[in-house]
Amino acid sequence: MSTAVEIAESAKTPSSPPKGFFRSVVLGQRQAVVGLAVITAFVIIAFLAPLIAPNPKERLGETFTPPGGEFPLGLDGGGADMMKLLIAGTQVSLIVGFAAAGVSALIGGLVGLVSGYFGGKTDNVLMRFTDYVLVIPDVPLMVVAAALFGRSLTNIVIIIGVIYWTSTARIIRAQVMSVRERVYVRRARSLGAGHMRLLRKHVLPQIAPLLVANTVLLVAYAIFAETFITFLGLGDPSLISWGRLIQNAFTDDAILNDAWWAIVPPGVCVAIIVLASTLVGQSIEDALNPRLAVGHLSVRRFGLRVLPQRPSRGERGATAPPPSGASAGGKGRR
Amino acid sequence: MRGVDYVLKRIFFAIVTVFVAITLNFVLFRTLPGDAIQALRCRACTQEFKDALRHDLGLDKSKLEQYRLYVADLAHGDLGSSLRSQQPVRSDLWEPIKNTMAMIAMGTFFSILLGVIVGVISAWRRGTWADRTGLWTGLTFYSMPPQWLGLIIVLYLATWLGLPTSGIKDPLIGLLEDASTWDVFVDRIRHMLLPAATLGLVLFGQYALIVRSSMLETLGEDYVLTARAKGLSNWTTVWRHGFRNALLPIVTLVALSLGFIIGGSITIEYVFSYPGIGLAVVEAIDQRDFPILQGAFLILTLSVIFFNLVADLLYYRLDPRIQ
Numbered sequence: 001m002s003t004a005v006e007i008a009e010s011a012k013t014p015s016s017p018p019k020g021f022f023r024s025v026v027l028g029q030r031q032a033v034v035g036l037a038v039i040t041a042f043v044i045i046a047f048l049a050p051l052i053a054p055n056p057k058e059r060l061g062e063t064f065t066p067p068g069g070e071f072p073l074g075l076d077g078g079g080a081d082m083m084k085l086l087i088a089g090t091q092v093s094l095i096v097g098f099a100a101a102g103v104s105a106l107i108g109g110l111v112g113l114v115s116g117y118f119g120g121k122t123d124n125v126l127m128r129f130t131d132y133v134l135v136i137p138d139v140p141l142m143v144v145a146a147a148l149f150g151r152s153l154t155n156i157v158i159i160i161g162v163i164y165w166t167s168t169a170r171i172i173r174a175q176v177m178s179v180r181e182r183v184y185v186r187r188a189r190s191l192g193a194g195h196m197r198l199l200r201k202h203v204l205p206q207i208a209p210l211l212v213a214n215t216v217l218l219v220a221y222a223i224f225a226e227t228f229i230t231f232l233g234l235g236d237p238s239l240i241s242w243g244r245l246i247q248n249a250f251t252d253d254a255i256l257n258d259a260w261w262a263i264v265p266p267g268v269c270v271a272i273i274v275l276a277s278t279l280v281g282q283s284i285e286d287a288l289n290p291r292l293a294v295g296h297l298s299v300r301r302f303g304l305r306v307l308p309q310r311p312s313r314g315e316r317g318a319t320a321p322p323p324s325g326a327s328a329g330g331k332g333r334r
Numbered sequence: 335m336r337g338v339d340y341v342l343k344r345i346f347f348a349i350v351t352v353f354v355a356i357t358l359n360f361v362l363f364r365t366l367p368g369d370a371i372q373a374l375r376c377r378a379c380t381q382e383f384k385d386a387l388r389h390d391l392g393l394d395k396s397k398l399e400q401y402r403l404y405v406a407d408l409a410h411g412d413l414g415s416s417l418r419s420q421q422p423v424r425s426d427l428w429e430p431i432k433n434t435m436a437m438i439a440m441g442t443f444f445s446i447l448l449g450v451i452v453g454v455i456s457a458w459r460r461g462t463w464a465d466r467t468g469l470w471t472g473l474t475f476y477s478m479p480p481q482w483l484g485l486i487i488v489l490y491l492a493t494w495l496g497l498p499t500s501g502i503k504d505p506l507i508g509l510l511e512d513a514s515t516w517d518v519f520v521d522r523i524r525h526m527l528l529p530a531a532t533l534g535l536v537l538f539g540q541y542a543l544i545v546r547s548s549m550l551e552t553l554g555e556d557y558v559l560t561a562r563a564k565g566l567s568n569w570t571t572v573w574r575h576g577f578r579n580a581l582l583p584i585v586t587l588v589a590l591s592l593g594f595i596i597g598g599s600i601t602i603e604y605v606f607s608y609p610g611i612g613l614a615v616v617e618a619i620d621q622r623d624f625p626i627l628q629g630a631f632l633i634l635t636l637s638v639i640f641f642n643l644v645a646d647l648l649y650y651r652l653d654p655r656i657q
Binding site for chain 2: 131132135136137138139140141142143144145147148220224227228231232233234243246249250254255258260263264266267270271272274275278
């Protein structure tokens with residue numbers, strides 16, 4: 001039976017996402033290249049952290065020694081090398097970011113897939129539930145959960161991941177619903193392909209790029225959320241993360257000591273990686289969904305209308321148009 | 335009557351969400367291993383005292399019974415009592431709520447103002463350096479942790495601007511002589527400026543993006559073309575026909591980003607020691623005062639639900655096209 005299905009499918013398998021899809025996205029858009037390069041650099045630093053920055057908390061001199069000489073970024077309120085702390089922080093922050101994004105991509109992807117594919121009652125129940133969760137303010141919920149469940153890295157990852165799945169679920173669901181009704185999927189179904197086969201062979205490959213784009217954005221939000229939680233004193237007390245460094249600068253009164261070198265760097269790191277993730281995530285989304293970049297005139301010609309975008313908390317900038325109107329959106333805007 | 339249908343649907347949704355929020359609040363705080371009493375940091379408390387306290391709070395009853403009591407108490411506006419001050423949570427949180435509301439309102443006003451200005455200019459001059467600079471500035475601020483931006487503002491701007499960086503009231507005001515209402519008011523505003531500005535800076539990027547895209551969309555509409563054909567000036571076209579319609583999505587976006595606004599305000603209040611609900615939350619976490627934390631979370635959630643409903647209804651009122 002499966003051979004018949006396979007032959008029929010191989011006769012005319014849809015070609016999207018086409019070969020070299022990611023290559024075309026990456027090469028076609030400067031911002032994606034920059035974003036990807038930045039993320040890669042941080043990931044490399046994170047992997048090398050134990051080698052280049054062992055014992056980051058070691059006291060090496062006077063508190064708040066200004067930058068210069070041996071210590072390019074000076075020493076913090078505990079007399080530890082800011083450079084080493086920052087490198088060690090990169091590791092923890094990225095672990096939180098990627099792990100939490102993974103958790104929410106898993107939950108959100110699964111809910112979106114099931115909801116969009118099966119439709120009907122399942123869809124109704126799941127999406128109602130998602131709607132309710134979406135309204136609960138995410139950051140306060142995270143803070144409360146972190147306060148209740150105790151201060152550990154695993155808890156933070158789970159809390160962030162479990163709270164951020166809703167936007168993924170909605171986006172994936174919408175995509176799955178459109179893929180499900182495409183002709184080749186219907187054909188495969190009528191040939192007797194089972195749910196698992198349809199999902200694995202036809203639906204998943206189609207939504208994978210979108211899931212990746214969404215997960216990249218989620219990495220940024222998770223890193224961001226970690227700084228919130230840690231700043232309120234709910235982070236893992238034994239670990240150094242960027243959020244922790246910001247908190248340390250605050251609690252050690254770096255401001256009174258005029259120690260800008262203890263305050264500025266961790267925030268800059270967070271901002272850079274969030275910006276980079278936004279660039280990459282949006283580039284993939286734009287490539288997947290040209291409607292976002294197309295001016296309304298050409299859209300209307302086909303009798304379509306750009307619906308009022310309702311970006312949800314989780315996605316934040318995700319559904320908004322690309323940031324640099326010239327490079328990405330400029331092509332179709334006129 | 336589809337309009338009435340829509341309104342009723344939104345109200346029904348809000349009511350159900352309130353129950354979901356209450357249940358979540360109950361589940362979070364009552365089904366943990368251990369309970370609030372166990373977590374209470376108190377060395378002198380004996381086991382008998384803790385048991386008595388547990389009995390007082392009804393923690394020894396069954397979960398279902400506890401839930402029923404919790405909902406019943408809430409219906410009477412009773413949020414329980416703080417473990418520390420022994421005051422009702424409601425009265426403990428009342429002052430902070432007012433302070434936070436004022437600060438958030440000011441911050442949101444800043445962000446919308448800035449976002450609209452940047453968004454309109456970007457859309458109007460799209461593809462130029464003004465467009466790029468505006469949007470990149472917005473996006474960059476949007477990527478910064480609010481608490482960090484607050485610290486940076488304190489570090490670099492506060493002294494230069496001569497604005498206070500902590501608290502809500504100058505301790506010297508009204509100490510020697512009676513201060514006039516005006517002086518007290520000005521003092522309040524001065525204390526609110528920096529936290530509100532931080533919030534405004536962090537938030538304006540997303541408003542700029544949404545105003546820009548909806549401006550671009552409206553500027554391509556036929557009625558804008560008609561306006562131009564009629565010979566209206568560029569400015570009048572942008573203002574009267576483009577901008578007013580472009581403002582609609584902001585209503586939705588403000589409501590949707592309330593969770594983030596409130597989250598940001600928690601850390602910002604902490605940085606500026608601004609006595610709002612965020613600072614109350616931080617203190618409650620520090621002292622393991624769970625009733626306060628629970629009450630604050632419930633109030634924040636309910637206000638987000640409420641403002642979402644308001645936005646939905648406002649949107650309905652403002653945009654006759656949904657009808």
